[in-house]
Amino acid sequence: MNTQSDWITVGALAEGFAPEAFILPQLADLAGEHFTLHFANGWVIDHRFEADRLSWSAADGHSTGSAPYRATSVRPGIYLVDFIKSEKGQDWSISLVMDILTQSFTAVIGRMPEEADTREGLYARALAGKNLTSVEVEFYHGSLDKPWQDGACPHALSRELVGMRNLYRYSPSEVYEHIYLNDNFYSWQCLKGVEQGLCDTDRCHYYKIADQLYLFVWREKIVPTLGLVMIDLQAHRSDGKIFGYAGGSFDELANFPVASHCSILNITEYPND
Helix, strand or coil: CCCCCCCCCHHHHHHHHCCCCCCCCCCCCCCCCEEEEEECCCCEEEEEECCCEEEEEECCCCCEEEEECEEEEEECCEEEEEEEEEECCEEEEEEEEEECCCCEEEEEEEECCCHHHHCCCHHHHHHCCCCCCCCEEEEEEEEECCCCCCCCCCCEECCCCCCEEEEEEEECCEEEEEEECCCCEEEEEEEECCCCCCEEEEEEEEEEEECCEEEEEEEECCCCEEEEEEEECCCCEEEEEEEEECCCCCCCEEEEEEEEEEEEEEECCCCCC
């Protein structure tokens, strides 16, 4: 039995996941397409897709740029688009759930902590009333190619995963278990793979995108990590990415795809009282 308990970097995790990974192929569906994203907060940003690169331009002119992207889909008509936005010396993780069926989207914007933030102990953060994780994330909703109106995006916070215990096979060598505890936290453990024997309970976020289709985001506190996956319980498939610092220094990022064959092990139901 492997008793390894050393934590590894996100770059090392990427290397462990890579061999024979069950990742979904990059889709060419969006190449040549143009979408205007109307955010509920008033932002309006055009996105133009090429074969392997997208460009964006905000209506107010404050944000323009381009980057390579990855586009996948676990459910027809709903795309997950992921890229890194580098602007003003800062790198941001951008993930867009683009729902063509309802002409809506959810944007997830994440940022890794500065080195100084990672030196602050968990006890100090707890006493200060801060999140134990220093990884930042924000969620935005909006409409595609039409002005925003209240209720235009059906994606919403959900408790439907709470109580589930799920198994995720990312490759023949990488297997994890998730236990969705409550609205804000879940527990994970590596049953097989480069993190075998490791486990933790971390901050997480759940959004229902469609029937039995969920956006699940987690933020780890030991090794700064932002994880994001679309979980399709109908197709027993998940797809997304893991984002963090590639090594022990803070000068290189890793942003690698992950996808799994998933199944529900059991569901815990608590008494109403």
